[in-house]
Amino acid sequence: MGLPVAQPGSVPKRVLTIAGSDSGGGAGIQADMRTFALLGVHGCVAVTAVTVQNSLGVSGFEEISPQTVAAQIDTVAGDIGVAAAKTGMLASAPIIEAIVEQCGRSGIGRDASVPLVVDPVCASMHGNQLLADSALDTLRHKLFPLATVVTPNLDEVRLITGIEVTDADSQRDAARALLDLGPRWALVKGGHLRASDRSPDLLYDGEHFIELSHERIDTPHDHGAGDTLAAAIASALAHESPVPEAVGFAKDWVTRCLAAAYPLGAGHGPVNPLWRLRAGPAD
């Protein structure tokens, strides 16, 4: 399993993550950079916030100024160049506004040359808030229309659309409501449907519903699963995979990372892209 790896002497694809830092190393930009590296793309970073976080939760965070967030995107896109981008924790409405304006200037977004994956992180898995309530409208009406694909979990779906997903029908309703906000594709992740023995995600483009369902891995160590999925989607898009193939690839990737997850600290350990190092080149 993998994407084409740049041969010695050639330059790997570059992928930009616009997200928060996780001091515990399990989620946020640290998770994104691990997946980028293990998938053979070069990761670039626009940090939005620095969280104080461990396996038990997020005890605080400090935001980066909107100007500095935009400047990071500008300086990377203008010089290094990126083939895909993704967003994670964005913290506030002014930061989202700065990102939307800069992405427009840098050619990043659904109708531009660089695809954008929007993972609308609202809270950590421990329930700690990572996006201000006052930023929800900006997320919905300014960032979503720029997205090639949005990847909310079920809590984020409820906050963004008001729809409580409990089964396949409500998951379809949620996908339609998300599409109405303007992204090219919506992926409604089913990782939080814990009663199921599957982990069913639903991808929708306004015409076709594509179900991506894998067996549920029985582990409490799923910190960073959402970031890892979105980072893998962006990596595949950078290689010009069509969205359904990119999401299918990423779903396989995150499932294997969940199966290899390890405990850290007294709480939830991280999903583990490092399984790839053990697999060898022919896998």
Ligand SMILES: Nc1ncnc2c1ncn2[C@@H]1O[C@H](COP(=O)(O)OP(=O)(O)OP(=O)(O)O)[C@@H](O)[C@H]1O
């Ligand atoms: N226990 C599990 N077994 C298999 N797949 C899972 C499991 N939990 C989550 N997934 C998958 O991992 C991806 C991330 O899903 P999830 O719904 O947990 O997102 P998330 O809440 O944003 O992730 P996280 O908060 O853990 O970073 C989805 O593809 C989902 O189906």
Ligand SMILES: Cc1ncc(COP(=O)(O)O)c(N)n1
């Ligand atoms: C900086 C940052 N970004 C994203 C998450 C979400 O990940 P999770 O839902 O696994 O806590 C997080 N906890 N911290």
